[in-house]
Amino acid sequence: MLNPLNLGLSLIFDPLSIFFQAVIILIAVPAFIYSFEYLKAHYSSKKIILGQVLFVLFIVSMLAVVSVSNVFMFLIAWELMSLISYFLVTFDSEQEKSIQAGTIYIVMTHIGTAFLIAAFFLMYKYCGSFDFSVIKTMLSSMPGTEKNIIFLLLLIGFGTKAGIVPLHIWLPYAHPQAPSHVSCLMSGVMIKTAIYGIIRFIICMLGVSSLWWGELVIVLAAISCLVGVIYALMEHDLKTLLAYHSVENIGIILLGIGSSMLFIKLGLIPLAILAMCAGLYHLVNHAVFKGLLFLCAGSVYNATGTRDMEKLGGLIKKMPWTSAYFLTGSMAISALPPLNGFVSEWLTLIVLFLGALAVTGGLKLFLCLTAAILALTGGLAAACFVKAFGITFLAKPRSVKAESAKECGTSMNLGMGILAFMTVALGIGAAYFIRIIAAVSANTLGAETLDFTLNNFILNPLGKGTYLSTPLISIVFISVMGITLFSLYLFLGKSKVSAGPTWDCGYYKLTSRNEYTATGFSKPFRLAFSFFLLPYKKLQKIKESHYHIKSFRYETHTTKIFRKYFYENLLGGVFNTAKYMRGIQTGSIHLYLGYILITVIILLIFMGRF
Amino acid sequence: MEVLSLISQTILIIIFAPLVSGIITKIKNNLRFRRGPSIFQPYYNLAKYFSKEAIISDSASWIFKATPYIVFASTVTAVMIIPVFIGGGITQYIGDFIAVIFLLALGRFFLALAGLDPATTFGGMGSSREMFISSFVEPVAIMAIFAAALTVGTTNLTALYGIGTMTTSLILAAASIFLITLAETARIPIDNQETHLELTMVHEAMVLEYGGRSLALLELAAYVKQLLFFIMISLFILPGFGGLLFLIAKILVLAIVVAFTEVSIAKMRLFRVVDFMFFAGILAILALIAIVLGV
Numbered sequence: 001m002l003n004p005l006n007l008g009l010s011l012i013f014d015p016l017s018i019f020f021q022a023v024i025i026l027i028a029v030p031a032f033i034y035s036f037e038y039l040k041a042h043y044s045s046k047k048i049i050l051g052q053v054l055f056v057l058f059i060v061s062m063l064a065v066v067s068v069s070n071v072f073m074f075l076i077a078w079e080l081m082s083l084i085s086y087f088l089v090t091f092d093s094e095q096e097k098s099i100q101a102g103t104i105y106i107v108m109t110h111i112g113t114a115f116l117i118a119a120f121f122l123m124y125k126y127c128g129s130f131d132f133s134v135i136k137t138m139l140s141s142m143p144g145t146e147k148n149i150i151f152l153l154l155l156i157g158f159g160t161k162a163g164i165v166p167l168h169i170w171l172p173y174a175h176p177q178a179p180s181h182v183s184c185l186m187s188g189v190m191i192k193t194a195i196y197g198i199i200r201f202i203i204c205m206l207g208v209s210s211l212w213w214g215e216l217v218i219v220l221a222a223i224s225c226l227v228g229v230i231y232a233l234m235e236h237d238l239k240t241l242l243a244y245h246s247v248e249n250i251g252i253i254l255l256g257i258g259s260s261m262l263f264i265k266l267g268l269i270p271l272a273i274l275a276m277c278a279g280l281y282h283l284v285n286h287a288v289f290k291g292l293l294f295l296c297a298g299s300v301y302n303a304t305g306t307r308d309m310e311k312l313g314g315l316i317k318k319m320p321w322t323s324a325y326f327l328t329g330s331m332a333i334s335a336l337p338p339l340n341g342f343v344s345e346w347l348t349l350i351v352l353f354l355g356a357l358a359v360t361g362g363l364k365l366f367l368c369l370t371a372a373i374l375a376l377t378g379g380l381a382a383a384c385f386v387k388a389f390g391i392t393f394l395a396k397p398r399s400v401k402a403e404s405a406k407e408c409g410t411s412m413n414l415g416m417g418i419l420a421f422m423t424v425a426l427g428i429g430a431a432y433f434i435r436i437i438a439a440v441s442a443n444t445l446g447a448e449t450l451d452f453t454l455n456n457f458i459l460n461p462l463g464k465g466t467y468l469s470t471p472l473i474s475i476v477f478i479s480v481m482g483i484t485l486f487s488l489y490l491f492l493g494k495s496k497v498s499a500g501p502t503w504d505c506g507y508y509k510l511t512s513r514n515e516y517t518a519t520g521f522s523k524p525f526r527l528a529f530s531f532f533l534l535p536y537k538k539l540q541k542i543k544e545s546h547y548h549i550k551s552f553r554y555e556t557h558t559t560k561i562f563r564k565y566f567y568e569n570l571l572g573g574v575f576n577t578a579k580y581m582r583g584i585q586t587g588s589i590h591l592y593l594g595y596i597l598i599t600v601i602i603l604l605i606f607m608g609r610f
Numbered sequence: 611m612e613v614l615s616l617i618s619q620t621i622l623i624i625i626f627a628p629l630v631s632g633i634i635t636k637i638k639n640n641l642r643f644r645r646g647p648s649i650f651q652p653y654y655n656l657a658k659y660f661s662k663e664a665i666i667s668d669s670a671s672w673i674f675k676a677t678p679y680i681v682f683a684s685t686v687t688a689v690m691i692i693p694v695f696i697g698g699g700i701t702q703y704i705g706d707f708i709a710v711i712f713l714l715a716l717g718r719f720f721l722a723l724a725g726l727d728p729a730t731t732f733g734g735m736g737s738s739r740e741m742f743i744s745s746f747v748e749p750v751a752i753m754a755i756f757a758a759a760l761t762v763g764t765t766n767l768t769a770l771y772g773i774g775t776m777t778t779s780l781i782l783a784a785a786s787i788f789l790i791t792l793a794e795t796a797r798i799p800i801d802n803q804e805t806h807l808e809l810t811m812v813h814e815a816m817v818l819e820y821g822g823r824s825l826a827l828l829e830l831a832a833y834v835k836q837l838l839f840f841i842m843i844s845l846f847i848l849p850g851f852g853g854l855l856f857l858i859a860k861i862l863v864l865a866i867v868v869a870f871t872e873v874s875i876a877k878m879r880l881f882r883v884v885d886f887m888f889f890a891g892i893l894a895i896l897a898l899i900a901i902v903l904g905v
Contacts, residue, residue: 071729316671336716337709349708350765353756361902368756368898375711375752377862379745382719386741390726390734396669423870457701465702465766472704473713476690483682488660488823495823497661502728502819516726524742528884 012069013130015440016204020066020196023284026422027188027291028059033599034295034415035181037408041302042179048485051091051179058084058185065193071120071130078116085190085473088182089174098177105174108167112160112478119153119201136205148208154201155217164193164254165224166562168247172231175246176239176307180298181415183239187246196255199276203261204444214262215366221258223371224251227532233525234386234497234533234558236518238297238307241388242290245333248377249286252348253279255374259351259367260441268358269447274461275351276441279453281434284346285426289332289341292419296326299412300392303405309388309518314397318405323393325416330389332423336469338477340426343459345378346468349436350461357464380525386522396512430470431459483545519556524571526558534559619695620686623841627833628652630865632842637869651713652833656826664822667728677724678820678827683830684717689838693793694845695770695854706765706817707755707846711748714794714835718744721828725816736815743800746887747790753894754790757783759899760844770846778905782897786844788867789890791839795832797868799878799886810877830868 035055039048061084064077086109090102124130126146127138139147156167163171171191175183208214228247235241256279263272299322300315301307316323332341352371356364397403407413426433431453442449454460458469488495504510526535540553584595625632632649639646648654666674688710693701705713718740725737759765793800796813806814817828844860879888 062658221631237785263667285717314669316673331716331719334715335712336719337705337712340687342712346708346712349700349752353708353759353765356756359762364760364902365895368753368760369855369895371756372753372894374744376749378715379741379748382715383722383741383745386719386722386726386737392726393727394671394673394723454703465764465769466706467703467766468705468709469703472700473687473709476687476704477683480686481679484679484827492823494659497822499668500665500667502667502669502730512729514731515729516731516738521734521738524738524880525745527881528742 010131011067011071013067014441016196016199017066019194019280019437019440021063023192023287024062024066024189026284027185027287027419030415030418031181031184031188031291031295032182033057033417033418034298034412035179037411038179038181038298039303047091051088054084054088054091054184054606058088058182062185062189062193066196069132071123071135073130075113075117075120079113081190081193082106082113085174085178085182085186089178090178091179093184094175094340095177101170101173101177105170108160108170112157112167114156114157115153115160116197119150119157120286121236122153123151131198132205135157139205140207144209147206150206151202151209151213154198154206155220158194158197158201159220160194160256161197162191163224163247164220164250165227165247166566168224168228169563169567170354171236171247172240172243175243175294176237180239180294180301183243183298184291185227185245186293188287190224191246191250192253192287195250195257195279195283197446198254199444200258201275203257203264208261208264211262212266214258214260214265215511217258217261218366218370221251221254221375224248224254226251229380229384230376230525230529230532231558232558233380233387233522236309238300238309238312238388238392239294241309241384242293242297245293245381245384246286246290248381249282249290249333252345252374252377253283253286255279256282256348259355260445263355263358264445266359268355268449269445270462271351271354271358273438273442273445273447273450274347274354274452276445277434277438278347278351279439280437281347281430282341284433284437285332285340285344285423288419288422288426289329289339290328292416292423293329293333295412295419296322296329299408299416300326300405302408302412304399304401306399306401309391311399312392312397312402313395313399313512313515314393314395314402315405318397318402319393319407321407321413322416323418326393327389328420328423330385332427335378336382336387338474340423340429340430342449343427343430343434343468343470345374347459347461348374350466354462354464378435379408383525387518391516391521395515398512398515414513428470428474429456430468431456434459514538526556532561534561615695616690616701617866620689623689623694623837624686624830624834627837628830629835630657630861631833633862634869634872636895637760637866638873641869641873649831654831656830659821659826659829660823662822664820665823667730667819669729670727670819673720673726673863674727674825677720678824678831680720681717682827682831682834684713685838686832688713689834692838692841692845693771694841694857702747702766702768706761707767707770708752708765710767710838710842711751711755715744715748717831717835721816724820728819730819732811732815732818736812736818739812740816742880743793743883743887746884747793750786750887750894751790753891753898754783754786757758757897759896759902767846776899779897779900782893782900786890786893786897787839787843788864789886789893790873791836791843793887794839795836795885798872799875804876837861852898 033548041053061081065081068074086102086106089105091097092098123135126142127135160167175187225248228244232241232244256275260275332339335342335345337373349371352367356367406429435453438452439449452461457471458467502510535558538555541549542551544550632652636646636649691705691710722737722741725733762770796803801812802810840861
């Protein structure tokens with residue numbers, strides 16, 4: 001028998017691992033270029049060195065996670081990745097908020113890891129090996145109940161890292177608190193390692209054994225999509241908003257992966273390949289545009305010293321490049337053609353459509369409703385990014401800081417530029433990239449490679465007569481725009497335009513206080529989703545004397561129901577239990593020796609019986 | 611040749627789009643026992659706008675200037691996908707039914723940004739409301755499209771063109787898409803094209819700061835979008851009765867129904883729109899259930 005603890009560093013380089021390695025490097029390089037100038041603006045030279053060392057270690061640990069071929073090594077790499085990212089989250093350790101965010105992050109991550117360890121030990125107990133390939137062959141004969149248990153454990157473990165609702169709680173704290181180039185990597189790539197885990201351990205090794213696995217993943221994904229985007233709409237901190245969108249996009253990725261699991265079980269292998277292809281394609285797309293958006297948010301923070309949208313505005317004139325990059329990212333995440341987010345969301349919708357076509361009965365309706373939720377998410381995301389871009393970059397500056405903002409330097413611009421270019425390239429060249437990703441997903445599912453394209457320009461999933469061509473859309477779009485401009489110029493001459501102040505209805509001169517605010521913008525959504533957001537307001541009268549009110553202070557908040565009704569109760573329970581447990585801790589060493597004796601006896605009995 | 615006929619088809623749609631609005635206005639006025647403007651009034655308006663000069667707010671950026679062209683181009687690109695007289699070939703390669711919805715979203719995204727750009731309260735109010743309404747429109751649209759596409763087995767518009775018979779699910783989907791059309795074309799009970807009252811404006815609030823050529827393009831894009839929705843209902847959701855004459859007849863019937871709806875009910879409060887869309891969504895879900903049951 002193989003030595004179970006054979007810790008030889010064996011690596012795997014199958015298409016799935018290479019795909020994830022490529023995604024990590026794709027985002028890590030621009031983020032690294034960006035980091036030089038960003039760190040210089042905020043930290044001392046010693047701290048910069050520490051930051052860069054941690055950053056490189058972080059990248060290496062993520063690469064290790066997706067490359068090792070041994071469960072034990074996987075856990076070590078996983079834990080390293082979590083710990084290093086914890087140090088990066090608490091990099092601004094003088095800030096109270098960083099420490100708090102770091103604590104929530106490390107606790108949640110370790111709860112997730114605990115579930116993973118439990119799953120891995122169950123696997124080990126059955127297979128007697130930690131090696132991926134051995135486990136895979138041994139697991140095929142495992143009984144269904146144990147498979148279900150392992151599936152749930154793995155789903156909770158990886159779901160915590162991915163930020164699936166309701167395990168997303170750490171994400172909006174940890175991601176914004178890290179330096180921006182780290183947030184870019186955490187949101188763009190680190191949470192994707194959980195998707196790798198789900199594909200590698202659940203789909204490849206465990207094998208989908210029940211229909212409800214796929215359904216559960218799809219339901220959780222749909223909930224994550226909606227909850228993520230609704231919370232993002234309420235958020236006015238630029239980076240927290242982006243972090244909530246990561247929850248949403250992980251949901252969209254998992255819609256693809258979950259559908260793939262469903263179709264595997266139903267025996268619809270071509271559809272399963274297409275679904276996984278859609279999920280993986282959205283994964284790389286999200287990595288690119290979310291990385292880009294986080295870097296842009298970092299530039300805004302660098303230039304203005306604030307992330308609060310209500311204090312920004314008018315940056316498009318001060319920071320033309322950053323605003324163009326942010327617009328590119330916003331369009332991609334809002335699924336607007338011809339950028340990459342559009343193609344992957346379209347592909348996911350087509351997957352759900354073709355799935356609905358193939359199945360019968362209630363499942364058909366289920367897939368159609370999932371598509372509707374995806375569309376709703378898309379609409380809300382577009383609204384959210386109209387808010388994010390419009391309030392931050394357009395109109396007049398809302399504060400002195402925003403007024404004195406300056407465009408960032410070469411290294412930061414280059415980092416963002418690379419990612420913006422990739423956003424466009426992944427959209428226009430969709431057919432080319434989807435062919436590669438289809439090969440990866442086919443290989444992962446152990447099936448023949450399928451081609452979902454007609455040629456290098458036109459997508460044609462499963463030959464059902466459904467086509468999409470982003471290059472053609474772009475050509476038509478640009479030529480219509482060109483022809484319109486040209487013919488208007490030809491027939492009507494140069495446009496007669498003059499600049500003037502915005503019409504103020506004969507009132508005083510308009511100031512930035514007359515602009516619409518982010519809070520105002522999201523008010524309809526706050527009211528429409530009030531059953532979920534439970535908004536409340538605080539009104540405080542600031543009095544000069546008993547009779548004269550100097551000013552009002554008005555705040556609106558939303559209730560984070562998962563935090564309030566689940567986690568706070570849980571935490572209360574933990575503290576209460578700890579209080580009771582304190583009773584047995586008397587300080588007497590004899591008693592402690594007694595406890596050890598009792599523990600050993602119980603363990604001996606336990607080991608003897610099982 | 612194919613490209614030429616595609617272009618001429620698109621130009622025809624653009625040319626006739628304002629007429630539909632003129633006809634609706636005429637019917638509405640006749641229903642109210644008024645004479646009303648000529649059915650060619652939208653053309654006169656456009657001609658006037660095109661020749662006027664424009665003042666652009668000094669707080670606006672390039673987004674504000676580019677938006678009319680982006681909105682117009684995205685709407686026209688969506689029209690290019692729709693087969694009206696000719697189909698197949700290059701039109702089907704550009705995109706499918708779902709792509710039409712996303713292309714319209716592109717124009718809307720920029721229009722909402724342009725609403726925020728001139729730093730007025732009205733513009734932002736319009737943008738916020740428009741995005742609010744549209745985010746509820748999209749899921750309903752996708753469900754209705756799925757209902758139509760599941761009947762035929764593909765989302766390819768050329769394949770959907772004029773084939774199939776009238777089924778329960780298609781009638782329900784058509785009803786649901788009709789409600790969406792009211793929202794997307796700024797009609798009562800969602801929005802009101804005839805007013806510039808701050809409390810009710812949605813679409814008009816976003817374009818409030820526009821003038822001259824830009825306004826003309828935005829208005830034209832709105833007319834084209836309206837005709838696009840009418841054509842989608844007539845050709846893909848309610849099949850049968852192919853041919854140009856029947857298409858025109860169907861569009862006229864839709865125009866009459868829209869006019870009747872507008873004069874007979876009042877505009878809704880903004881937050882009632884959610885209920886309205888919910889109703890449209892229920893119709894779409896019923897359409898899907900009808901497909902599952904095979905009726």
